Amino acid sequence: xxxxxxxxxxxxxxxxxxxxxxxxxxxxxxxxxxxxxxxxxxxxxxxxxxxxxxxxxxxxxxxxxxxxxxxxxxxxxxxxxxxxxxxxxxxxxxxxxxxxxxxxxxxxxxxxxxxxxxxxxxxxxxxxxxxxxxxxxxxxxxxxxxxxxxxxxxxxxxxxxxxxxxxxxxxxxxxxxxxxxxxxxxxxxxxxxxxxxxxxxxxxxxxxxxxxxxxxxxxxxxxxxxxxxxxxxxxxxxxxxxxxxxx
Amino acid sequence: xxxxxxxxxxxxxxxxxxxxxxxxxxxxxxxxxxxxxxxxxxxxxxxxxxxxxxxxxxxxxxxxxxxxxxx
Numbered sequence: 001x002x003x004x005x006x007x008x009x010x011x012x013x014x015x016x017x018x019x020x021x022x023x024x025x026x027x028x029x030x031x032x033x034x035x036x037x038x039x040x041x042x043x044x045x046x047x048x049x050x051x052x053x054x055x056x057x058x059x060x061x062x063x064x065x066x067x068x069x070x071x072x073x074x075x076x077x078x079x080x081x082x083x084x085x086x087x088x089x090x091x092x093x094x095x096x097x098x099x100x101x102x103x104x105x106x107x108x109x110x111x112x113x114x115x116x117x118x119x120x121x122x123x124x125x126x127x128x129x130x131x132x133x134x135x136x137x138x139x140x141x142x143x144x145x146x147x148x149x150x151x152x153x154x155x156x157x158x159x160x161x162x163x164x165x166x167x168x169x170x171x172x173x174x175x176x177x178x179x180x181x182x183x184x185x186x187x188x189x190x191x192x193x194x195x196x197x198x199x200x201x202x203x204x205x206x207x208x209x210x211x212x213x214x215x216x217x218x219x220x221x222x223x224x225x226x227x228x229x230x231x232x233x234x235x236x237x238x239x240x241x242x243x244x245x246x247x
Numbered sequence: 248x249x250x251x252x253x254x255x256x257x258x259x260x261x262x263x264x265x266x267x268x269x270x271x272x273x274x275x276x277x278x279x280x281x282x283x284x285x286x287x288x289x290x291x292x293x294x295x296x297x298x299x300x301x302x303x304x305x306x307x308x309x310x311x312x313x314x315x316x317x318x
Binding site: 042043046075076079080082083086087090091092093094096097098100101102103104105106109110115176177178179180181183184186187188190193194196197202203241243245246247 | 248249250251252253254255256257258259260262268269270271272273274275276277278279281284285288289291292293295296298299300301302310311312313
């Protein structure tokens with residue numbers, strides 16, 4: 001369905017400056033534009049992955065709930081509507097299958113275990129930029145435009161000493177909305193919480209360094225070659241188990 | 248991890264997964280929801296200890312709490 005007419009250049013009268021400036025934008029174009037398009041918003045990029053009907057229903061519900069929010073101040077229904085829509089958009093199996101089912105039972109209590117932390121969030125310590133493609137200080141805006149390149153490249157593991165301060169922790173990832181993790185690393189890289197749990201004896205030890213990489217990467221190479229090397233590094237650092245946090 | 252990717256993750260045959268009902272990009276909590284961060288982590292660690300077979304999926308029931316929270 002066509003939802004509007006784009007008039008990118010309008011004169012004072014509100015009419016287009018040139019006849020060719022007016023073009024139809026379909027609803028499909030509109031919803032797809034949130035996924036690496038003219039309206040990129042990684043919290044809502046799922047509108048492209050899901051059906052047109054899902055995006056349509058979600059936007060109607062969002063407006064209705066926003067109307068309620070004005071009066072009751074309750075954001076919870078909006079959060080839950082977003083989660084429901086994301087779940088539906090990404091429902092169904094992935095395009096790849098794993099033929100093994102690894103499992104190892106923990107042989108001692110967590111309170112006596114050395115636990116490592118690994119996330120796919122793209123965090124790294126200030127001064128230790130993983131320099132994807134050999135480029136230092138890429139911005140978030142730049143990596144959002146480089147997702148296809150990241151998807152084909154090998155993952156680079158960042159080591160983040162567990163004494164690294166919040167101020168010295170950086171994050172950059174073109175695959176997800178980093179607003180929350182930028183404000184507080186512990187929403188997905190819970191270094192502060194793990195340190196507290198170690199101090200309280202909930203876990204035996206928090207292994208340093210913590211590890212993070214950009215999960216938007218070559219999956220085949222990651223699984224077959226890179227991840228086993230990383231597991232060996234974590235074991236060498238003393239890890240007996242690991243908390244893995246995919247974003 | 249967020250429950251958003253439950254189906255896709257199942258195909259990876261993970262050993263154990265704690266699924267949180269949170270939006271993408273916020274698997275533990277909203278920013279500065281320290282209580283929730285601790286609770287999710289403890290639930291994950293409990294699963295690490297209790298799981299007896301691969302493919303153990305557990306839903307973390309408490310809802311995501313929107314902020315703001317005190318820093």
